[in-house]
Amino acid sequence: MPLAAEGRLPAGVPRVVVERLPLYLRAVKGLLAEGVEVVSSQRLGEVLQTTPAQIRKDLSYFGRFGKQGRGYNVTGLLRVLSQILGLDRVWNVAVVGVGRLGRAIISYPGFAPEGFRIVAAFDADPNQVGQRVEDLRVQPMEELDATLRERDVHIAIVAVPASQAQVVVDRLVRAGIRGILNYAPTHLQVPPGVTVRNIDPVLSLQAMTFYLKQGRG
């Protein structure tokens, strides 16, 4: 989240750089799909609407890429970016909260192709437990710890109401979850070593209106 943007990682890579890497990865995948084999930082900059200098600087945190004046090998860049981001493996994911939002998340076709496999769904509501969502059976919270362990789950998606989010997250952290994608519109407290990302359309709209307002004078 923005509030931690000033922080640096143990490895010395600024957080804002890490945030940009998935965008680079997506651009590189797009180029590869177009059959591009070598790409200049100039061209990458055009695709990503940033400067070549920014791209060279960001990538320099991770060693040397490409040869001076020859551009980057696209396949190589894809491989290295995947490795840096830990995406050269499949990550199993659990969803907590299977209301309308949770169901939309479970049905979203964009996760699996990127290596995120939703393997479990939980809800505290007895009316939801036992229902099927896609090919998952909604499980009660009592089965959380055992299921996360059995299915090697390290990431959870939280889609419960804001009022319940912190309790659910505390429980997930105790169960060993270290990455949380939070859809509840509330600020979560987590111990060091646990990463939270917030998906919050209201916060995004609220930062947007600042600019819209400027434009209107």
Next chain:
Amino acid sequence: MPLAAEGRLPAGVPRVVVERLPLYLRAVKGLLAEGVEVVSSQRLGEVLQTTPAQIRKDLSYFGRFGKQGRGYNVTGLLRVLSQILGLDRVWNVAVVGVGRLGRAIISYPGFAPEGFRIVAAFDADPNQVGQRVEDLRVQPMEELDATLRERDVHIAIVAVPASQAQVVVDRLVRAGIRGILNYAPTHLQVPPGVTVRNIDPVLSLQAMTFYLKQGRG
């Protein structure tokens, strides 16, 4: 988006500061709900897990708040933050794409209380047109321009497949939309003066796995 994070606004307020203001606003609303009338930057920092210095510096872009040593008046801070962000009014919003995601967005109860009113829904699919989603009738794309004008819509939420997103966005921009909340997993090109925010859970997960991987050694 992160790629523009280095940019500065015409008014000289860094983009990262603008991104933090909605978080301040939410924290202030929470304090007010708890009955807190005056808050120190120390306390705000605890709530937001940042430093008091950061908060004082961020707010200093917008003039003087509070008195030295006495903290901020919570009601006053709420009012001023709302004004700065352009949230002292209602913003009408249109949703384009009423598949499962679009429907979940239209049904999401979190927008209206924050002043974002979804007043129109569009889809290119004739099978969707004419259906009702909540109290909206799904309209064909042909009605876009006239409806946006009539209903004073300046913000659109894009929930169409990635392959169609740029075409839809070009059309929205021509129709006068200046703020776009994009749920399609693709990078959109927009002219200067149009603000895009991306809601992309995969990008969030991909930045998260970087940290999870570090932790695993």
